[in-house]
Amino acid sequence: MSDIPLIHFLIVAAALFSIGLAIVVTKKNLIGILLGIELMLNAVNINLVAFSRHDPERLGGQLFALFVIVVAAAEITVALAIILRVYGQYGTVEPDKIDGLKH
Template sequence: MTTIPIQHYLFVAAAIFCIGLAIAITKRHFIGILIGIELMLNAVNINLVAFGRHDPERLTGQLFALFVIVVAAAEVTVALAIILRVYGRFQTVDPDEVSELKK
């Protein structure tokens, strides 16, 4: 059985991170920005698991990846709640059109 070198994992993770960053910067609505952030978090998870596989005696990479998944789930929950409140108030999900956040 051949093993995949760690450089391949890092290259894929860097590509996914760059795609996520481009999406988060260029999208014009909150959901697109949230998707870009999730892609960046998944790229970090790929790096953590790759380094965890590189050193099989320790499970720190996999444990950190689980922690990132839990944080990402909480982040999505809070972000979607905020998006729903903004949409209810301003009737739009375009961040450029939301100019005030007061009562």
């Protein structure tokens, strides 16, 4: 197994987080925003596992990464259900066009 320095993991995670943040800020539909959030959560997982790798006696980082994966799965399930409901109500998934909370 090759020994990759920690800085390489941090650079990849920072790039992934930045791309996710740019997607969240620039996208005009809810599905794209969810994809950006998922990229940011994956960047957090890379950091957690990378820091856990440098302390092999403790598995806290890997356990937190597993917890983040479970939370991300639950978040995407609930968010997709909400998006489907919004699409059924308004006929669009663009946040700018959803302007009221009426029936």
